[in-house]
Amino acid sequence: MPRRQTDLSTKFHAHFESSSTKVRQFQVHDSDVRAARRRHPELARRLRITVGFDRDGLDRALQTADFMLNSEPPRDSLRALAPKLKWIQTTGAGVDGLLPLDWLPDGVTLTNNSGAHAAKAQDSGAMGLLMLNARLPAIAHAQRAKQWLHEFSSPIAGKTALVLGFGDVGAAVGRGAQRLGLHVIAVTRSGKPIKGVESVPVARLARVIGRADFVVVATPLTPETRGLLDAEMLDRMRDGAGLMNIGRAAVVDYDALCARLASGRLSGAILDVFTPEPLPTDSPLWTAPNLMVLPHITCDDPRYIEYLLDFWFDNFGRWLGGRKLKNIVEPARGY
Amino acid sequence: MPRRQTDLSTKFHAHFESSSTKVRQFQVHDSDVRAARRRHPELARRLRITVGFDRDGLDRALQTADFMLNSEPPRDSLRALAPKLKWIQTTGAGVDGLLPLDWLPDGVTLTNNSGAHAAKAQDSGAMGLLMLNARLPAIAHAQRAKQWLHEFSSPIAGKTALVLGFGDVGAAVGRGAQRLGLHVIAVTRSGKPIKGVESVPVARLARVIGRADFVVVATPLTPETRGLLDAEMLDRMRDGAGLMNIGRAAVVDYDALCARLASGRLSGAILDVFTPEPLPTDSPLWTAPNLMVLPHITCDDPRYIEYLLDFWFDNFGRWLGGRKLKNIVEPARGY
Numbered sequence: 001m002p003r004r005q006t007d008l009s010t011k012f013h014a015h016f017e018s019s020s021t022k023v024r025q026f027q028v029h030d031s032d033v034r035a036a037r038r039r040h041p042e043l044a045r046r047l048r049i050t051v052g053f054d055r056d057g058l059d060r061a062l063q064t065a066d067f068m069l070n071s072e073p074p075r076d077s078l079r080a081l082a083p084k085l086k087w088i089q090t091t092g093a094g095v096d097g098l099l100p101l102d103w104l105p106d107g108v109t110l111t112n113n114s115g116a117h118a119a120k121a122q123d124s125g126a127m128g129l130l131m132l133n134a135r136l137p138a139i140a141h142a143q144r145a146k147q148w149l150h151e152f153s154s155p156i157a158g159k160t161a162l163v164l165g166f167g168d169v170g171a172a173v174g175r176g177a178q179r180l181g182l183h184v185i186a187v188t189r190s191g192k193p194i195k196g197v198e199s200v201p202v203a204r205l206a207r208v209i210g211r212a213d214f215v216v217v218a219t220p221l222t223p224e225t226r227g228l229l230d231a232e233m234l235d236r237m238r239d240g241a242g243l244m245n246i247g248r249a250a251v252v253d254y255d256a257l258c259a260r261l262a263s264g265r266l267s268g269a270i271l272d273v274f275t276p277e278p279l280p281t282d283s284p285l286w287t288a289p290n291l292m293v294l295p296h297i298t299c300d301d302p303r304y305i306e307y308l309l310d311f312w313f314d315n316f317g318r319w320l321g322g323r324k325l326k327n328i329v330e331p332a333r334g335y
Numbered sequence: 336m337p338r339r340q341t342d343l344s345t346k347f348h349a350h351f352e353s354s355s356t357k358v359r360q361f362q363v364h365d366s367d368v369r370a371a372r373r374r375h376p377e378l379a380r381r382l383r384i385t386v387g388f389d390r391d392g393l394d395r396a397l398q399t400a401d402f403m404l405n406s407e408p409p410r411d412s413l414r415a416l417a418p419k420l421k422w423i424q425t426t427g428a429g430v431d432g433l434l435p436l437d438w439l440p441d442g443v444t445l446t447n448n449s450g451a452h453a454a455k456a457q458d459s460g461a462m463g464l465l466m467l468n469a470r471l472p473a474i475a476h477a478q479r480a481k482q483w484l485h486e487f488s489s490p491i492a493g494k495t496a497l498v499l500g501f502g503d504v505g506a507a508v509g510r511g512a513q514r515l516g517l518h519v520i521a522v523t524r525s526g527k528p529i530k531g532v533e534s535v536p537v538a539r540l541a542r543v544i545g546r547a548d549f550v551v552v553a554t555p556l557t558p559e560t561r562g563l564l565d566a567e568m569l570d571r572m573r574d575g576a577g578l579m580n581i582g583r584a585a586v587v588d589y590d591a592l593c594a595r596l597a598s599g600r601l602s603g604a605i606l607d608v609f610t611p612e613p614l615p616t617d618s619p620l621w622t623a624p625n626l627m628v629l630p631h632i633t634c635d636d637p638r639y640i641e642y643l644l645d646f647w648f649d650n651f652g653r654w655l656g657g658r659k660l661k662n663i664v665e666p667a668r669g670y
């Protein structure tokens with residue numbers, strides 16, 4: 001890739017757009033940008049950064065923007081709205097809400113925020129596996145009924161965790177599992193070898209899922225993963241196995257899951273992702289037996305925007321230097 | 336200690352007594368003894384073992400017993416009942432129910448089952464710390480009200496766990512905490528140096544407890560630890576800190592704890608020990624805000640009796656060889 005913009009006086013325009021309906025941790029405010037500029041003074045000199053909310057003034061900003069940070073970029077006539085746009089950074093890791101990517105103009109690179117989630121995902125993966133092993137979903141359900149569920153479980157070391165999706169989040173879950181002494185089966189699209197774990201292509205999922213004491217879903221939502229853990233696949237899980245979903249809700253058939261939790265075929269589930277979120281009050285998942293509802297907290301950090309902006313500045317430095325950006329979303333693959 | 340009983344044909348009588356009101360995992364049955372004999376054939380040849388329940392036939396067995404395994408040995412006139420008795424092994428680790436030990440005849444050694452709990456305690460300690468860090472007690476409480484409590488927590492590495500009591504269980508919790516990258520403060524009676532952790536005597540607890548993000552109670556119940564975490568000590572904890580009790584209930588003032596959980600001064604608690612157990616249906620702890628009730632499961636393993644009998648046979652081998660027994664309870668210390 002050619003080195004760009006050798007004239008050090010050239011300034012680029014970046015527009016950081018947020019939605020005020022998201023929680024504060026996912027909003028970029030002026031104060032966040034000022035702090036990030038102080039952490040990256042050399043790069044900051046090359047930038048004019050505008051901050052906007054709820055598309056108020058977005059059209060005007062896009063007329064001159066070279067870069068945009070936005071979890072929901074406008075898709076209709078983007079090239080006409082933003083003639084200079086070169087690169088869009090999403091606020092989150094998952095871009096399933098933007099698929100298919102046929103709206104992405106030629107010459108515009110899309111990058112996601114995969115990577116900000118690793119430390120928390122490792123903690124959450126270890127926590128979820130230990131909780132499933134100790135039957136905490138059933139115990140918490142029993143607590144609601146003031147019941148003393150006095151059942152023991154053996155130590156977790158030596159048991160098997162299958163991690164579906166082994167990207168940033170899945171690999172972090174795998175590390176957490178290995179530290180606890182678990183055997184890890186990583187299920188990925190290609191099944192390419194991954195150091196230290198047993199790697200299996202998703203086409204063979206049905207053949208290996210029955211070996212797992214615990215299944216952790218950490219995959220993005222794509223046409224290939226949607227509904228992957230349907231009733232039939234859940235029936236291939238081991239008796240008494242547990243399930244954690246920190247990927248995307250639509251990968252798992254939650255109705256089928258609830259039936260298997262109620263019957264005792266599966267011992268417990270911890271779900272962190274739902275459609276829609278927040279989970280509506282009338283959802284039966286709130287009171288389903290042996291199921292813990294987590295409010296989409298397993299992979300996020302209060303310093304999320306700080307990490308995101310550091311990542312963005314580093315990537316901007318790569319762009320200035322003519323190097324390949326990190327976390328480029330491949331339109332054909334969808335993540 | 337002199338070598339005992341060089342005549343290899345001498346058989347000793349061990350009586351293993353259980354209560355049928357305890358859960359199966361804490362009962363010694365004939366089948367357990369047969370399996371243990373097969374695992375220790377040489378030692379088994381030196382033993383006649385009787386198995387009893389609910390004191391039916393206990394008096395007769397004690398007339399000839401050299402050894403007794405029993406979680407609630409008879410205390411009145413024990414020497415008269417059991418003239419040959421040399422050694423009592425308890426089923427559990429805690430002997431607080433047997434204190435004071437003034438009933439223990441001279442020449443009878445008491446050993447506990449400390450050590451069987453380490454693997455599970457390490458798992459449970461890590462689980463509890465991760466759950467407290469992720470505010471799971473508050474989230475589970477919110478689930479009961481169908482509320483989406485969307486609050487993030489930072490990764491656990493670098494935070495501080497204070498472990499009160501650093502015996503078998505506490506040290507296992509400490510190992511689990513260190514593997515998660517936590518700084519560990521071990522609070523013990525003497526404060527003697529412990530490799531790899533910061534060691535503090537209990538007399539200085541009030542001065543260090545405010546440094547902890549998480550406090551884990553893993554101490555036996557003794558006159559010194561009873562009520563140690565009273566309202567005043569809880570008020571010295573850091574704002575938003577969490578507490579886990581896997582030791583004994585009476586170490587912590589649960590009423591004072593509940594008040595501080597309800598006000599938000601402390602962020603969450605995970606309690607595994609109660610007085611009495613099972614926790615009665617009318618206990619306010621079942622529904623206390625930001626408090627998870629665990630049914631005394633954090634330190635026990637379904638293979639508990641197997642480990643106990645292996646420990647007992649190994650200790651019997653030490654006794655035969657004239658070596659000091661493991662896990663001797665010191666009457667003056669009370670554990």
